[in-house]
Amino acid sequence: MTDATVSLPRPVPQGGSLFTLDGRVKRRNAAEARFRAYGMTAIVLALMALVWLLYSIFAAGLPAFQQTFVTMPVMLDPAVLDKNGNRDPADLAKVTTVGYSKVLAASFVAAAEAAGVDTGDLKPKDIAGLLSEESAATLRTQVLADPALIGQTIEFTALAGGRIDGYYKGRVTMASAKLDSNVKPEQLVLADALKAKGMLAQSFNAGFLTMPDASDKRPEAAGLGVAIVGSFYMMIVVLVLSLPIGVAASIYLEEFAPKNRLTDIIEVNIANLAAVPSIVYGILGLAVFINFGGLPQSAPIVGGLVLTLMTLPRIIIPTRAALNAVPPSIRDAALGVGASKLQSVFHHVLPLAMPGILTGTIIGLAQALGETAPLLLIGMVAFVRDFPGALPGGLFDPAAALPVQVYNWTQRGDPGFVERASGAIIVLLGFLLIMNAVAIFLRRKFERRW
Amino acid sequence: MTNGILVLIVLALAAAAYALARRRSLAAVDGDIRKLHSLPGHHGQTALLFTAVPALLLMALWLLVQPMAIDARVSGMIADSDVPEGSSRGLVMADVRRIGDGLDRIVVRNGSSEEAIASMRADISDVRSLLAEVGVALGSNVGNSVFTAAKAYRGMKRTGQLGMTAAVLALAVAGLGFGLSRIRPDYRARNASERFVTGLLIASSLIAILTTLGIVASLLFETLHFFRLYPASDFFFSTVWNPQFRGGSDLGIWPLLWGTLYVSLIALVVAVPVGLMSAIYLSEYASARMRAWVKPAIEILAGIPTIVYGLFALITVGPILRDYFAQPFGLGSSSSSVMTAGIVMGIMVIPFVSSLSDDIINAVPQSLRDGSLALGATPSETVRQVVFPAALPGIVGAILLAASRAIGETMIVVMGAGAAAKLSLNPFEAMTTVTVKIVSQLTGDTEFASPETLVAFALGLTLFVMTLALNVLALYIVRKYREQYE
Numbered sequence: 001m002t003d004a005t006v007s008l009p010r011p012v013p014q015g016g017s018l019f020t021l022d023g024r025v026k027r028r029n030a031a032e033a034r035f036r037a038y039g040m041t042a043i044v045l046a047l048m049a050l051v052w053l054l055y056s057i058f059a060a061g062l063p064a065f066q067q068t069f070v071t072m073p074v075m076l077d078p079a080v081l082d083k084n085g086n087r088d089p090a091d092l093a094k095v096t097t098v099g100y101s102k103v104l105a106a107s108f109v110a111a112a113e114a115a116g117v118d119t120g121d122l123k124p125k126d127i128a129g130l131l132s133e134e135s136a137a138t139l140r141t142q143v144l145a146d147p148a149l150i151g152q153t154i155e156f157t158a159l160a161g162g163r164i165d166g167y168y169k170g171r172v173t174m175a176s177a178k179l180d181s182n183v184k185p186e187q188l189v190l191a192d193a194l195k196a197k198g199m200l201a202q203s204f205n206a207g208f209l210t211m212p213d214a215s216d217k218r219p220e221a222a223g224l225g226v227a228i229v230g231s232f233y234m235m236i237v238v239l240v241l242s243l244p245i246g247v248a249a250s251i252y253l254e255e256f257a258p259k260n261r262l263t264d265i266i267e268v269n270i271a272n273l274a275a276v277p278s279i280v281y282g283i284l285g286l287a288v289f290i291n292f293g294g295l296p297q298s299a300p301i302v303g304g305l306v307l308t309l310m311t312l313p314r315i316i317i318p319t320r321a322a323l324n325a326v327p328p329s330i331r332d333a334a335l336g337v338g339a340s341k342l343q344s345v346f347h348h349v350l351p352l353a354m355p356g357i358l359t360g361t362i363i364g365l366a367q368a369l370g371e372t373a374p375l376l377l378i379g380m381v382a383f384v385r386d387f388p389g390a391l392p393g394g395l396f397d398p399a400a401a402l403p404v405q406v407y408n409w410t411q412r413g414d415p416g417f418v419e420r421a422s423g424a425i426i427v428l429l430g431f432l433l434i435m436n437a438v439a440i441f442l443r444r445k446f447e448r449r450w
Numbered sequence: 451m452t453n454g455i456l457v458l459i460v461l462a463l464a465a466a467a468y469a470l471a472r473r474r475s476l477a478a479v480d481g482d483i484r485k486l487h488s489l490p491g492h493h494g495q496t497a498l499l500f501t502a503v504p505a506l507l508l509m510a511l512w513l514l515v516q517p518m519a520i521d522a523r524v525s526g527m528i529a530d531s532d533v534p535e536g537s538s539r540g541l542v543m544a545d546v547r548r549i550g551d552g553l554d555r556i557v558v559r560n561g562s563s564e565e566a567i568a569s570m571r572a573d574i575s576d577v578r579s580l581l582a583e584v585g586v587a588l589g590s591n592v593g594n595s596v597f598t599a600a601k602a603y604r605g606m607k608r609t610g611q612l613g614m615t616a617a618v619l620a621l622a623v624a625g626l627g628f629g630l631s632r633i634r635p636d637y638r639a640r641n642a643s644e645r646f647v648t649g650l651l652i653a654s655s656l657i658a659i660l661t662t663l664g665i666v667a668s669l670l671f672e673t674l675h676f677f678r679l680y681p682a683s684d685f686f687f688s689t690v691w692n693p694q695f696r697g698g699s700d701l702g703i704w705p706l707l708w709g710t711l712y713v714s715l716i717a718l719v720v721a722v723p724v725g726l727m728s729a730i731y732l733s734e735y736a737s738a739r740m741r742a743w744v745k746p747a748i749e750i751l752a753g754i755p756t757i758v759y760g761l762f763a764l765i766t767v768g769p770i771l772r773d774y775f776a777q778p779f780g781l782g783s784s785s786s787s788v789m790t791a792g793i794v795m796g797i798m799v800i801p802f803v804s805s806l807s808d809d810i811i812n813a814v815p816q817s818l819r820d821g822s823l824a825l826g827a828t829p830s831e832t833v834r835q836v837v838f839p840a841a842l843p844g845i846v847g848a849i850l851l852a853a854s855r856a857i858g859e860t861m862i863v864v865m866g867a868g869a870a871a872k873l874s875l876n877p878f879e880a881m882t883t884v885t886v887k888i889v890s891q892l893t894g895d896t897e898f899a900s901p902e903t904l905v906a907f908a909l910g911l912t913l914f915v916m917t918l919a920l921n922v923l924a925l926y927i928v929r930k931y932r933e934q935y936e
Binding site (some may be wrong): 028029031032034035036038039040041042043045046047049050052053056057060244245246248249251252253256257265266269270271272273275276277278279280281282283284286287288292293294309312313316340341342366367369370371372373376377379381392393403406407410418421422425428429432436 | 521669728734
């Protein structure tokens with residue numbers, strides 16, 4: 001058979017054989033190979049960009065989930081913490097974190113000596129400098145919650161300072177410590193000695209997910225608690241508003257709208273709204289909700305409303321596609337047995353289109369969750385340490401949002417915040433991954449093809 | 451009574467209306483359901499809608515109008531002498547609102563009687579420390595007219611709240627009565643409730659138009675306000691951007707536009723070849739297996755939030771470009787530069803180019819390819835000379851859409867491009883864009899009287915018009931092209 005194909009009559013190129021390629025064919029084949037290589041290169045470049053992006057974020061951010069802690073016995077000295085000796089909460093509250101940091105420092109120095117660590121010629125102040133300033137506040141909260149602790153010796157886990165933490169993450173070295181006014185190389189030596197004794201150790205940093213933001217000097221204490229709650233509140237607002245409105249609008253446009261000018265205007269409008277830059281929605285929110293409507297700045301309700309307006313077109317478009325995919329025979333059958341137009345839609349078409357609608361909604365929500373620019377304009381960049389209240393009143397309290405928290409941290413001076421910002425992105429990407437996985441699962445499980 | 455409880459009461463009334471209407475319709479025909487035109491459930495639905503919808507609409511409207519009405523009346527009460535130098539009536543009004551809310555908290559916390567509050571005077575009692583106790587911090591001592599205004603504000607707010615509660619409840623009850631009174635065996639409740647629901651559906655779809663109107667109105671209104679304070683000719687034709695918060699700023703848009711276009715150009719130079727070639731490879735050469743893996747992987751790039759790209763520019767791309775390109779060649783020493791933002795934005799835009807081009811290339815009829823291959827053209831010759839020209843209008847549309855994305859992008863340029871407004875050709879210098887300046891002029895304290903703040907609205911309008919024009923053009927081209935083969 002191969003003979004037959006080869007021996008088919010063909011026009012033989014002049015002055016040569018089919019089996020020896022002439023220059024022109026070679027050039028054309030080389031061009032073909034080059035073209036393929038360009039395509040392959042483009043794909044490899046695009047995928048490498050993705051890998052590079054993810055790698056750089058994860059490499060910078062994973063250390064944020066590990067934190068250096070110092071564990072030690074702390075003697076809660078009544079002479080400092082409760083001078084009157086009456087355990088009166090009002091008197092106790094007058095002792096500020098300064099008092100507690102003294103107690104903490106004294107116990108730390110004592111514990112280091114008890115463990116037989118050579119502190120060299122470091123002053124007690126420098127030894128205490130190994131601890132985060134935040135730990136005194138933590139200790140104070142703990143004591144105020146349970147005044148009976150005063151006078152006892154408790155086992156206390158304190159955050160190590162940002163520079164010490166950075167030393168174990170490779171951000172701070174002996175050489176850089178010499179130039180840094182915030183840390184001395186001797187302190188790092190001491191930290192190593194404490195680590196050898198087991199007083200200082202790295203462990204999983206749960207506080208990163210639960211604690212509120214911390215001030216500029218304390219990257220080690222900064223957490224995402226408020227931001228996660230704020231983002232969650234906003235997503236609730238977006239879901240509650242945009243799903244019903246989006247579905248209602250899609251049903252009208254897909255099932256009821258007559259072909260007229262108004263319908264055309266609405267459709268063009270929605271297509272264009274989907275492409276309006278997100279920052280323009282921020283300007284809208286600032287002008288309409290805050291200046292005109294008098295809603296508070298930095299509140300999840302405003303963020304939720306702005307994101308709702310932004311998400312609506314992105315929900316309407318897939319919802320219309322899902323409704324459109326339900327075959328007309330379903331509608332005809334419903335109408336044929338006496339259902340009204342509305343009943344045919346609500347009882348039959350809508351349930352069948354639901355998986356597609358939910359998928360579109362979740363993807364819209366995921367986009368809204370990662371959106372930053374409009375939130376900057378409505379004051380979500382504010383420094384918020386207090387958790388917003390419970391729903392629904394908490395919607396009007398100031399809060400942060402995950403992506404804005406990332407931006408916020410990148411604007412701070414301490415290099416420890418770069419790690420925090422990247423860690424926050426990992427958390428954000430984690431949420432997005434979960435949402436998209438749910439969307440894909442819904443689509444795979446419930447999608448029907450007619 | 452808080453608004454939440456009011457909503458709950460209205461909803462409870464609506465639920466009651468449903469149950470009552472059902473029972474009443476059944477009673478009207480002595481339980482013989484065949485004599486009813488509509489099912490009892492339809493009667494219930496109609497009554498429910500008549501009860502809930504008008505009442506809730508009234509409430510929403512009231513909540514929208516009340517603050518404006520109160521503000522207008524209260525701000526007239528503040529004496530001019532109590533508006534501090536360099537401050538404005540708007541800021542004093544914010545104080546008035548905070549004092550009013552603080553007084554409410556004093557009543558709740560200290561159990562002070564209303565008379566005690568009414569007899570308080572700013573010049574006699576120490577209002578400031580009293581308010582500080584309940585967590586309302588005032589910058590300075592308040593003038594007496596401000597304090598009187600605050601008390602009036604509080605009074606009006608309470609009256610307004612009471613009035614709203616009464617009106618909303620009355621309307622809900624009236625709706626309930628009206629709904630119930632119309633129940634007769636031959637009442638077409640199904641048609642009535644469906645007309646009502648259709649109305650709600652139309653209202654939902656009009657929100658899209660309202661949003662556009664809101665965007666256009668807020669941008670236009672504040673832009674006109676801006677042009678009254680700052681000459682439009684300077685804004686459009688000056689090449690200096692130098693805002694001063696003491697006045698006398700130069701607010702020319704050209705340095706910002708130049709930065710925006712320069713960054714977008716670099717982004718397109720990165721994204722178009724990569725996106726287009728990968729689209730061609732995926733649609734013309736790749737096996738189905740490879741396509742199934744690579745296409746979603748590239749589209750992940752579109753699903754990553756822009757803040758991630760911003761951070762990527764800030765901590766990775768910027769320092770690399772500075773250390774290995776800009777500094778060795780003496781081109782600049784800043785890690786944020788047009789190049790940084792452009793490259794990262796290019797990566798972000800790749801999937802927009804590739805996905806859309808892929809769809810468009812796939813829409814080119816197979817017969818064109820078969821014809822070309824049958825004439826002896828190699829696959830790449832087919833792509834370059836047949837498929838690509840046929841898909842060109844659509845690809846141009848895709849590139850325009852990508853450009854509009856790039857122009858409107860904010861976080862990457864905020865974190866990667868820098869803040870210096872410059873007209874320079876060196877891509878390794880920090881420059882700034884329209885979106886960066888919108889963010890920097892509007893974050894922090896926003897006082898809506900100075901041209902330095904209002905310019906952000908003019909910039910926003912410029913941005914809106916540019917992206918809208920690009921989108922309309924792109925959609926027009928794409929649509930026109932699609933019609934050729936369908």
